[in-house]
Amino acid sequence: MEEAKVPHMKNHEEADLELFRYVKLSLDQEEIFHVLGFEFLQRYNLVWIQNKLIRIREGIRADLGQTCDEKNLSDALNEYSQAIRNYNLLRELKPLDQGSTEERKNLLKTSFPSLTSQCRWTKPFESHYYALKDNKANIDxxxxxxxxxxxxxxxxxxxxxxxxxxxxxxxxxxxxxxAVVDRASRLIVALVGGAFLIVPMLIMAINPGQTKSLVTASVSTLFFSCAVSLGFNSSNNEALVSTATYAAVLVVFVGITTTNSAQAPQ
Known part of the structure; x- marks a missing residue:
């Protein structure tokens, strides 16, 4: 009996050693951790609980709920909701591309040879792979x-x-x-924002003309909209409102310069 336990204990120790080595290597070489999606198990669990609820509902309709186990019903509904949340949470993670997925598979196969040899009916590391969120700041x-x-x-x-x-x-x-990057960014935005107003106004004010003012305002508006859309994480609505506001300011100045140009003595 004691001799029969020896191989089992040896295999268990070997698996623990493989696990320890893999985690240590991951901490040393990887900043972002990757996990398997287990799509089959996730869907299997959802459908299993779903069928369980269907049977409970059928029983309630059959005898008008007289034999319904309320605790069992509540537990099943909670399990179903939790399974949906877990699956959605997993699908919100960033999936790995095909090349990175193959690298992860090969790494896991070489890291856990004992587990690979034990699995007879499945390929242990065949699954979708996801990268855990790295909590990077959402910056422009x-x-x-x-x-x-x-x-x-x-x-x-x-x-x-x-x-x-x-x-x-x-x-x-x-x-x-x-702090340095943040202050430099704010300074650049302040300088560029001021330049977007001052430069077009100077161009339109020197030797004013209707055609010159319209072309200057149009080109400046296009450059401004590109800068807002590409330089910042602004939504479509925010970019549109900012561009419309900027264009309105230039239109006012176009009207002023055009009027002054028309009233100037020939």
Whole structure:
């Protein structure tokens, strides 16, 4: 009896060792962790609970609920709701592309040979793969560009540099926005925003003319709309409202310069 337990204990220890090595390697080499989707099991669980609820409903309709187990019904409904939430939560994660999926499969196969040999009816690592959320800040394109262009010691905040020292040394981009990047972005927006108003007005004010003013206003509006749409994470409505407001300001100035030009002595 004792001899029969030895192979089982040995296999268990081997599996634990493989698990420990894999997790340690993941912590050392991967910042973002990846998980299997288990699509078959997720859907199997949903349909199983769904069929269970169908049978409960049939029983209630058959005897008008006289033999209904209310606790069993409540538990089944809670399980069904939780299963739906779990499945939706998983599907909200970022899926890996085909190349990355194959890399993960090969890595898991080499990391867990004992598990691979134990599975007779399934391929243990065949599934959709997802990357867990990395909690990166949702930033606009201008700040993203500044994070790449500015020196690394300026783009990392002090706290993130301490937490992600390895990524800092390897040249990985930061997740957070440092004070330097934020202030530089605000300064650029202030200067560019002022230039979008001052430059067209100067062009239209010097040797004013109707055609010149209309062309200047049209070109400036197009450039402004492109800058708002591409430089910031603005919605379609926000970009449209901003462009319309900017165009309205220029139209007022076009009217003023055109009127002054018409009233000027020939």
């Amino acid at each position: 394109n201008l700040r993203k560009a500044l994070r790449l262009l500015l020196p690394r010691h300026l783009t990392y905040s002090h706290g993130e540099r301490l937490r992600r020292s390895r990524e800092f040394e390897e040249g990985e981009p930061p997740h957070e926005i440092s």
